[in-house]
Amino acid sequence: MPVDRLQFKQPKCIRPAMNARTRWLTVGLALIAACAFALAVQTAWWSVAEVTIGPFGSRHCFGGECRETGLAWLSGTDLWMRSGVATRAAGYISMFVLVVLAGSIAAKRVPALIARASLVSILTAIVSGVYFLAAFPGVAEASVGAGMFLFGGAIIAGVAGAIVVLRASARATA
Known part of the structure; x- marks a missing residue:
């Protein structure tokens, strides 16, 4: 059958998986989470006088x-000291995956696989970070540093960005 006789059905309305505002908000969430992870693993989680303690050491x-x-x-x-190393590594891996997620979204793609990978990396960071926090041996007069709050904010922003992508992917395939 010649090509000129084939009839292609054109969809009446092609809807993008994400509108521009949602796409750029999601890119922002992913980049904020990536920056927060990078800062959280380098910033002090506790401080005692002139000593700062975090996953990086003291x-x-x-x-x-x-x-x-x-x-x-x-x-x-x-195990606690190794969990500090694991927390730092998981934070950096999550940062990398979230930057890749943001780049893919900015390129007008719906990267469902990368969104799932970012959720897995964030879950790994949660597990190692919670153990590092819970098993802290404690020092007299230790005060909480900014690293813990950055880590928590990174988790929230990263999970929110990944969920937006997965919901858009489900809408696009439905």
């Missing part, structure tokens, strides 16, 4: 001289 600043040390001086378990 930093002592006395007399204008700052030194970075590990977490062994806190007398925490090996």
